[in-house]
Amino acid sequence: MTGKSPDQRPATQVVTGGRRSEWTGDPRLGGGIVNPPVWRASTILYDSVADLDTRGRNTHDRLFYGRRGTPTQWALAEALTALEPGAEGTLLYPSGVAAIAAGLIAILSPGDHLLMVDSAYDPTRSLCDGLLARMGVRTTYYDPSVGAGIAALIEPDTKLIFLESPGSLTFEVQDVPAIVAVAKAHGIVTMIDNTWATPLLFPALTHGVDISMMSLTKYVGGHSDALMGSLTATAALWPRLREAAYQLGQHVAPDDCALMLRGLRTLDVRLTRHGESGLTIANWLSSQPAVGTMLHPAIPGCPGHALWKRDFRGTSGLFAFTLKGASKDERAAFIDALTLFGIGYSWGGFESLVVPANPPRSAVPWQSDGPLVRLSIGLEDPADLIADLDQALKAAGLQT
Numbered sequence: 001m002t003g004k005s006p007d008q009r010p011a012t013q014v015v016t017g018g019r020r021s022e023w024t025g026d027p028r029l030g031g032g033i034v035n036p037p038v039w040r041a042s043t044i045l046y047d048s049v050a051d052l053d054t055r056g057r058n059t060h061d062r063l064f065y066g067r068r069g070t071p072t073q074w075a076l077a078e079a080l081t082a083l084e085p086g087a088e089g090t091l092l093y094p095s096g097v098a099a100i101a102a103g104l105i106a107i108l109s110p111g112d113h114l115l116m117v118d119s120a121y122d123p124t125r126s127l128c129d130g131l132l133a134r135m136g137v138r139t140t141y142y143d144p145s146v147g148a149g150i151a152a153l154i155e156p157d158t159k160l161i162f163l164e165s166p167g168s169l170t171f172e173v174q175d176v177p178a179i180v181a182v183a184k185a186h187g188i189v190t191m192i193d194n195t196w197a198t199p200l201l202f203p204a205l206t207h208g209v210d211i212s213m214m215s216l217t218k219y220v221g222g223h224s225d226a227l228m229g230s231l232t233a234t235a236a237l238w239p240r241l242r243e244a245a246y247q248l249g250q251h252v253a254p255d256d257c258a259l260m261l262r263g264l265r266t267l268d269v270r271l272t273r274h275g276e277s278g279l280t281i282a283n284w285l286s287s288q289p290a291v292g293t294m295l296h297p298a299i300p301g302c303p304g305h306a307l308w309k310r311d312f313r314g315t316s317g318l319f320a321f322t323l324k325g326a327s328k329d330e331r332a333a334f335i336d337a338l339t340l341f342g343i344g345y346s347w348g349g350f351e352s353l354v355v356p357a358n359p360p361r362s363a364v365p366w367q368s369d370g371p372l373v374r375l376s377i378g379l380e381d382p383a384d385l386i387a388d389l390d391q392a393l394k395a396a397g398l399q400t
């Protein structure tokens with residue numbers, strides 16, 4: 001088992017990735033272990049000063065000092081790299097937000113200009129308006145439907161275009177190839193928050209993006225018990241990201257990596273089930289009189305649905321809808337009446353979740369026919385989830 005084969009399909013790669021024999025077994029012990037064990041280490045010992053001088057080089061994927069990782073971290077990184085054809089490597093960060101911040105800091109310098117999609121995850125906006133602004137990086141928010149029109153927003157100092165497709169509250173699908181083509185023509189780096197799709201549904205580097213970011217906390221972990229983020233990048237950018245990660249002292253615990261690897265092995269089947277159940281539920285909700293707008297990339301009418309159909313291999317289980325003409329109190333009553341949906345941030349776990357959503361916007365005002373509700377559909381039987389949504393709509397007085 002080498003764990004690395006470019007010919008494998010993604011469902012196979014999530015099973016084989018990172019399982020190199022030198023990380024999973026020791027020939028002296030006569031066998032291999034299925035999962036890469038948890039190698040915990042801060043100190044790495046050397047045999048002698050001469051050994052320290054030769055082996056103790058500050059290299060990647062070699063035991064050097066705990067902050068550079070052990071085979072547990074390397075196995076997860078390698079497995080994620082295998083899912084993005086065209087990638088040179090993956091770096092791991094303590095959370096998705098840490099990954100976004102590390103990527104932006106690695107690429108941007110004072111005086112640079114950043115184009116940020118208006119539908120970005122709120123903490124990504126906070127980073128732009130806070131830390132990056134203080135560092136002297138200017139941000140312009142752009143309409144997620146801009147497509148090739150992004151060319152008009154490029155300034156001489158524009159260094160990075162950040163995409164999130166679909167947006168994780170409002171689900172607009174972006175024309176990634178059109179934006180990438182403009183970026184490449186101007187020598188601008190592109191980075192995408194690919195958490196909704198994962199490379200299984202949208203291999204971002206295949207679509208020309210330079211850096212693909214994921215909050216592994218969501219679908220990869222899949223069990224709502226660990227936080228982590230990743231950046232997977234092309235050969236041109238990978239060394240720069242790696243140096244910045246080293247300089248920022250980024251490190252993730254091997255125990256958490258083992259949890260992420262465990263989640264990754266079942267990602268393909270879970271994502272399929274999340275997607276199928278989500279579609280069943282979204283279709284049911286679309287037929288309910290209390291529901292106004294359905295924001296689900298796989299449902300016709302969602303902004304960018306045609307792009308989703310063109311570019312994506314499937315759907316995950318996160319979407320939103322409006323309660324037509326309802327008040328925020330009625331939305332709260334509906335959410336409070338749900339029994340199978342936990343009220344909580346995050347998504348992508350085995351359990352269904354619900355949150356009220358109030359999209360922050362600055363480029364294009366958010367227009368809505370009612371307050372927004374976001375659902376993360378878990379692995380429960382969709383019939384039970386529909387029954388729960390049905391009783392909650394009635395309990396809130398939104399439907400009879």
Ligand SMILES: Cc1ncc(COP(=O)(O)O)c(C=O)c1O
Nearest residue numbers: 095096097121168195215217346
């Ligand atoms: C789209 C998106 N990106 C990034 C993040 C941040 O991930 P983390 O919670 O791992 O920091 C989230 C978290 O909700 C998210 O929804």
